[in-house]
Amino acid sequence: MTQFLGAVAGGVGLGSVYALLALGFVIIYKSMRVISFAQPAFMLAGAVLVSYLSPSIGFVPAVVVGAIAIAGVALVVERVAIRPMVGKAVFVIAIITIGIDIVVRVVAGAFIGRDPRQVGDPWGIDAWEIGGVYIAHRHIAAFLVTTVLVLALFAFFRWTPIGLAMRASALDQEAAMAQGVSVGAVFAVSWALAGGLAAVAGVFAASGRTMDQNLWHIALAALPVIILGGLDSLGGAVIGGLLIGVAQQVVASYHRQWFPGLDTNIGSITPYLVMLVVLLVRPYGLFGTREVERV
């Protein structure tokens, strides 16, 4: 039982990282109907920036500054590379985001250097032992910060004018424009939010360990998360993230008992197996909008 609960605790920490990343995907998707593949690069860039800032200004200010800076980068990327493509096929814009991902990742990776870096988080590998179950401080921190950010995000969409504009635009872009909503501003804010969230996710993904240019691989699991939660559901992104994180850690923990003949731990491919199943049985996800087609 302690093994299971330990895996769940680790899964909640990992799932929080996935949730933050998935929220970024969903916010952009809701505003533009495009899946942005640039999230992994923003995540890496955020973690790298924080690793440079935290020794001089402290960890928490570094995370705040890092998230704002990456939000700014995402804003610029949207204005320069995405906005001119509005109106083009969704597929074309998605391909452009892959290009952006590669460019930003290469630039951010160049700042890592030969040896791995640390984000300078205060939790390290410390853990609390509760009834034989070890719960890492960093996992608790990731969960708490994600909870706060999710609540803030929901409040933002509920009560701020730009949040309302984003919801209106997501429902019906043309009607929103007719009511005076600046769709350009909606695009810009959605990219900035996604960039900032990815940066925070990067920090938690890199906490308690060393990081190098390959940190971005973690962000790939956010794709199964949004498929599970539903492409256009913010709540689905959070719940999907936590479910995928827990499933991955439980499988990783029990792999040796369940699959003794397999060399490679299948924990890391669990998110993708879940994605396959979801696509087969419920392609719009747990909370996504079911697509209605006239035939």
Added chain:
Amino acid sequence: MNRRSRRLGVLASALTLSVAVTGCGRDDGDGDGGGGGGGAAPGVTEEACPDAVDDNKGCIYLGTITDLTGVFKGVGEPFTAGQKAFWDQVNADGGVGDYEVNVSEYVKDSGYDPEKHAELFNEIKDDILAVTQSLGTAHTNAILEDATNESILLGPASLGSNWIFDDISIEVGSSYCTEAMNIVDYAADEGGKSVAVVHFPGDYGDDAMVGARIAAEERGLEFTDITTGTVDGGDDQSAAVAAVLKAKPDYVVIATSPKEVAAVVGGTAQQGYQGRFIGSIPSWNAAILASPAGPAIEAMYLQASSFPTWDADVPGMEKMREAAGDTAPNDWFSIGFSSGYVMKAILEKAIDDDKLDREGMVDVANSLTGIDSEGTLPEGTANWAGDPNEDAVRVTQLNKVDQAASSKVSVAVDPFTGPTAEGYEFTEPCYLMK
């Protein structure tokens, strides 16, 4: 004669003339031409090297296929820099015979991809005399057949136990397999009753696992095999940590990259494990001391290696540190530099014996019984004249973390050969016996 035939005739005449001209090089063709310039030995030219110290010397081109951007760039980059530093120093001191040696013109980045490694080898093989660095066991295996067919000597930046069986391989140091045997012998001598191996799947990790298993059987230790994935591949090592905690071994042999070491040592220490970790040579990078697991690594980890630490007080390392200049040396820079002694010995003998071509280099390498590496390479290196079991280097030293040392490690146990490795007869690569 029509126009097409006339053009072909002109082309044939030009080719004949150029072959005749290149055939009339210095020393009547013993070791001249090549390197893209055409001649008897590929990779050997009359023209000076692009960055020559002395323009009157010819040039020997050696190829490098390494990882400058992938998962082992932390090895490939300094290893390549170390080799360049070695040859820069040799060239500044007058080169080798009538030649200088160039190791920078044909440096290729495989990104640690075996397929790309093979492609890059095909790209450069006609322009080089030998490959001075081929990083990765599977990667080097991917070019082994071609290299053997064309008698191209290979310097594997890999310590698989397979190299002792190949005539064209000029490996240096103890294999991961031998290293793990020695680690387990040490553990047994220290009173350990059980040992686990946390390792990557594949030739590196499996080589170490099999070596440890052989020694554990020999010495009567309880043995646990724990395969793990890479942190980069999404494996956060929680499964490996859980497996170590479940087995509770006295010693853990760890054959992964440094990132997994940090995660496994940190993760197990966090949950109260108090055993000892001893890592294969690629498992160490001083940078992990700055990670959150740093204190646990300092307390619980030893690095196994057959090479002296780079701050060792031996003449060769003195030269290496001097050649490094402002570049901060590390283990891989040092081994890259040291491996140059092997190639230099082969080149010098090939020139002396009038055998400066590919076949000659292979003959010369397989006639060596040892070289003078000025203390940088382990005892028994470059003894390629005998059978594979005579080739195998069998010493290992154990280094402990030492914050006061420049290299961040110092010798904890002097070079030794345990009883298992001493008496073991290699009949096939260890990793094939998993």
